[in-house]
Amino acid sequence: xxxxxxxxxxxxxxxxxxxxxxxxxxxxxxxxxxxxxxxxxxxxxxxxxxxxxxxxxxxxxxxxxxxxxxxxxxxxxxxxxxxxxxxxxxxxxxxxxxxxxxxxxxxxxxxxxxxxxxxxxxxxxxxxxxxxxxxxxxxxxxxxxxxxxxxxxxxxxxxxxxxxxxxxxxxxxxxxxxxxxxxxxxxxxxxxxxxxxxxxxxxxxxxxxxxxxxxxxxxxxxxxxxxxxxxxxxxxxxxxxxxxxxxxxxxxxxxxxxxxxxxxxxxxxxxxxxxxxxxxxxxxxxxxxxxxxxxxxxxxxxxx
Amino acid sequence: xxxxxxxxxxxxxxxxxxxxxxxxxxxxxxxxxxxxxxxxxxxxxxxxxxxxxxxxxxxxxxxxxxxxxxxxxxxxxxxxxxxxxxxxxxxxxxxxxxxxxxxxxxxxxxxxxxxxxxxxxxxxxxxxxxxxxxxxxxxxxxxxxxxxxxxxxxxxxxxxxxxxxxxxxxxxxxxxxxxxxxxxxxxxxxxxxxxxxxxxxxxxxxxxxxxxxxxxxxxxxxxxxxxxxxxxxxxxxxxxxxxxxxxxxxxxxxxxxxxxxxxxxxxxxxxxxxxxxxxxxxxxxxxxxxxxxxxxxxxxxxxxxxxxxxxxxxxxxxxxxxxxxxxxxxxxxxx
Numbered sequence: 001x002x003x004x005x006x007x008x009x010x011x012x013x014x015x016x017x018x019x020x021x022x023x024x025x026x027x028x029x030x031x032x033x034x035x036x037x038x039x040x041x042x043x044x045x046x047x048x049x050x051x052x053x054x055x056x057x058x059x060x061x062x063x064x065x066x067x068x069x070x071x072x073x074x075x076x077x078x079x080x081x082x083x084x085x086x087x088x089x090x091x092x093x094x095x096x097x098x099x100x101x102x103x104x105x106x107x108x109x110x111x112x113x114x115x116x117x118x119x120x121x122x123x124x125x126x127x128x129x130x131x132x133x134x135x136x137x138x139x140x141x142x143x144x145x146x147x148x149x150x151x152x153x154x155x156x157x158x159x160x161x162x163x164x165x166x167x168x169x170x171x172x173x174x175x176x177x178x179x180x181x182x183x184x185x186x187x188x189x190x191x192x193x194x195x196x197x198x199x200x201x202x203x204x205x206x207x208x209x210x211x212x213x214x215x216x217x218x219x220x221x222x223x224x225x226x227x228x229x230x231x232x233x234x235x236x237x238x239x240x241x242x243x244x245x246x247x248x249x250x251x252x253x254x255x256x257x258x259x260x261x262x263x264x265x266x267x268x269x270x271x272x273x274x275x276x277x278x279x280x281x282x283x284x285x286x287x288x289x290x291x292x293x294x295x296x297x298x299x300x301x302x303x304x
Numbered sequence: 305x306x307x308x309x310x311x312x313x314x315x316x317x318x319x320x321x322x323x324x325x326x327x328x329x330x331x332x333x334x335x336x337x338x339x340x341x342x343x344x345x346x347x348x349x350x351x352x353x354x355x356x357x358x359x360x361x362x363x364x365x366x367x368x369x370x371x372x373x374x375x376x377x378x379x380x381x382x383x384x385x386x387x388x389x390x391x392x393x394x395x396x397x398x399x400x401x402x403x404x405x406x407x408x409x410x411x412x413x414x415x416x417x418x419x420x421x422x423x424x425x426x427x428x429x430x431x432x433x434x435x436x437x438x439x440x441x442x443x444x445x446x447x448x449x450x451x452x453x454x455x456x457x458x459x460x461x462x463x464x465x466x467x468x469x470x471x472x473x474x475x476x477x478x479x480x481x482x483x484x485x486x487x488x489x490x491x492x493x494x495x496x497x498x499x500x501x502x503x504x505x506x507x508x509x510x511x512x513x514x515x516x517x518x519x520x521x522x523x524x525x526x527x528x529x530x531x532x533x534x535x536x537x538x539x540x541x542x543x544x545x546x547x548x549x550x551x552x553x554x555x556x557x558x559x560x561x562x563x564x565x566x567x568x569x570x571x572x573x574x575x576x577x578x579x580x581x582x583x584x585x586x587x588x589x590x591x592x593x594x595x596x597x598x599x600x601x602x603x604x605x606x607x608x609x610x611x612x613x614x615x616x617x618x619x620x621x622x623x624x625x626x627x628x629x630x631x632x633x634x635x636x637x638x639x
Contacts, residue, residue, distance in 0.1 A: 142315070143322030146615040150577035151595050152326075155607050158599035159333040235447050242449045243584055243596055258450055262585075265457045276450035284445035 034296055041292030047285030051278070055102040062095035066252045075268050085270040087260065096252035097274055103253050104234050104282070107168050111233040112226050114172045119179025120222065124210050126180070127187025137184065141177035149174040150239065157245040164237075164253065167246035171236045175229060182225055186218040220297040227290035231283035238279055254279055305630075312623045316616065323615040324376075324608065328369050331604035341602055342385040359383075372608075381612075382605040386598060391609035394594060399613060400484025401471060402590035405582065406575045408506050409514035413571070417518040418564065421525025425533065426552065436522060443519025448578050452512040452585035459508060466508050469587035473501045509586040513578050517571045524567045525560065532560040562633055569625035573618045 022030070035041050054061065063083075064070075070090035078085040084093035126137035144152075156170035157163075190196060191214065199209050240246035241255030249256055254275040261271025331338075339355045340347065347355075356362045359382075360371055375382065381391035424436035460468045471486050472478055479490035479498045487506060490498035532538065533556055541551045580592035587593075591610055598606035 139318060140322070142619075143319050143326065143615075145573065146319045146323060146618045147326075147611060148573060148576035148580075148614045148618070150580050151592075151611060151614060154580070154595065154599045155327060155330050155611070158602060158607075159330045161335070231445065238447055239449060239581055242447075243581065245599070255447075255449075258447070258453070262453050265453050266461045272450065272453060276447060276454075279447050279450070280442065280445050283447075284441055287441060287444050 035292075038292040038296055040288040041296070044285045044287075044289030044292060047281055048289065051101050051105065051282050051285075054098055055105050058095075058098035058102050062092070062098050064092045064095050066091065066095040066099040067250050068092070068095075075264075077268070078270055084274050085268070087257075087271055088264070091250075093270060093274060096257060097278060100252045100254045100257060100275060101278065101282075103164070103247070103251070104237065104279075107164065107237050108230050108234040111168055111171045111175060111237070112230045115175035115229070115233075116179045116222065116226055118172075119176035119181075120183050120215075120218070122176075123180040123183025124187055124214060124218075127184035128191060128206070128210055128214065134184070137180060141181055144174065144177040147174070150236065153236065153240060154243075154245050157240060162245045162248065164241070164247040164251065167237050167240045170240065170245075171233055175233065178225065178229070179222070182221060183218050186221060187214050190214055190217055220293075224290055224294045224297060227286050227293060231286035231290075234286075235279060235283055238275075305627075308626075309623070312619070312626075316619045319615055319619055320612060323611055324373070325369070327604070327608045327611045328365070328372070331608070332365050334602050334604070336602055338385055338602060338604065376612075381609045384598070384603055384606040384609075386601045386603040386606060391606050394606065395591070395609050395613055396484070398589060398591045398594040401486075401588060402576070402579050402583070402592060404485035404487060404506065405509055405513060405588060405590060406572075406579060408510035409512075409575060409578075410517065410568070410572065412510055412514035413517035413521050414568065416514075417521030418525045418561075420518075421522045421564075422529055422552070422557070424522070424526045425529030428530065433526075436526070440519040440522045440526075443515045444523075446515070448512060448516060449581045449585060451515060452509070452582055455508050455512055456585065467501070467505050469585075471502060471505050471588065472498060473505075476501050478502075509582050509588055512585070513575065513582040516578060517575065520571055521564060521567060524564050528560040528563045529556065532556045535559075558632060562629065565625055565628050565632065569622045572621040576614050576617065 068091060070086070072090060073082070073086055074088050074090040076082045076086045076090075078093075082092060082094070084097055086092055087096070122137055126134040152174050153167070153170035156173055157166045160166040160169065196209060196213055199213050204213075237246055238253070238255030238258070241253050242259045244259075247253035247256050249260065257275040258272045261268070261273075261275070264271045265273075337352070339352045339359070339361055343351055343355055353362075360368055363371070372382065379392065381395070383389065384391050384394055387394055420436045420439070424433040427433055456468065459465045467473060476498055478486055479493050479495050479502075482489045482492050486502035487499060490496075490502055538551060538556050541555045542548075546555075576592070579590060580596060582588065583590045583592040584596060591613065595607065595610040598604075598610065
């Protein structure tokens, strides 16, 4: 009797579990599985996580202040005492690399955030409205594409005065048109689809259609573009700093560090090589991530 | 075809107006008085005022812009504040060096990128495919300015295989100016010594500038080739017993090249950005270094000249690509 009740209760409970569907953990696992099947994504994410952790823990992991000088021990090669060596002023390379990671990641993310937000908004509007708004946007992006990005960024940074903040502004200004074009193209294709037409027929306000129906469907290509672009932004900021239009010494920014190490490259290789290696790894990781995401999210390439 | 070219040229005019308006507005943003910069710290107020009057800097910006465009239509780009020479003359001196470098870099990228891309696609998942993909991944991620420092340190400082910075050895007289590109000019004037020297000087900067584009073209060729190789008409060609070479080169390649051609046009734009960094490292007296020096001294007439020239190059490159399409694929209607 008891047994019967027991089993009935157990069955009931099992049925309730089934009705509730998979647990949260199961759902997360199911969402993540396709991502984990892409080796490019996994490798990219692992590399990026390494640098994100390094940036977050920079104050904890740095043996010294990144600006603290110790000229006596200047130009020491990498050793147990100085893991990544020291520069000509005896500043600890490890500390400078850690803080440099912080700077590059934060600046890169800010560039991509501002450029993609601005570009996406304009692209949504132009693509949805069409007509003259679209025409104007396309011509403006034509103008930006005709500018060699680095020369325009240089001119902007030069006009505003060379600094890391102005390099950030300059790279954002040259980066947004890609997003505007991308999103516009997506919206043009999407707005003739049934679900958008249905929404319009139901009298849903335009802004709601744009934000709730169109925007979410453009997120996949946006994400792919953003991961490639983040790498591009980090390289561009380093490049601007390298030629003197971005971060200024003694800031431990990667481009500045490569520039400071350029005359020592044959003798004290570690000065320019470590920051360059960091850029290579971060940008390479982002490119792998972008490749993996594109293969995953672009149905045309899924068969490959 | 002629109508297509005319329409593109009309678009180019629009782009040039936009580019000049943006650069001109940037010049207005500069917090420093260009007249004071040009005349130095010891200039008296009267001198500065006279200078401002001479260059029209005392007039409102819109009027200044209209005057500038009016002169531009007569081929006058104004005078550089830094070099004190007409900007047009400066550009004539520096542009050929950049063109020579960019063409050499693009040549390397096209030959190496497309060859490796085809090999990687045909031998998919083989060792050569793996090597090509890593080569492309590094090329797309390595900062060009570090690559420049690296090849200079290795192939010049250490191995002495190639000469160091500059366009030609100091003890050799540059060839008489015909195109302004040393390699072509020395070839045209039959000066073998100058040809050898300028060619050797070109190798390292061209490789540096070309690596990124090589990587881009390699990836594009590989994926485009892979897509084409699975198409029915390729299988038909194989099935009727054509040799692999014929199928590959005559049937697959032509179609696979269409997206690659687009990429070449787009990459041309990024070459000029790369040239700024490459020229800085190799002391290459081209447009990029001229632009850098001009921005440093807030010489906006010169910056304006550079951006206008650059803004012509990119749309022109893309127009050539579109004409190239037509040759490659008669189905494409040039509109």
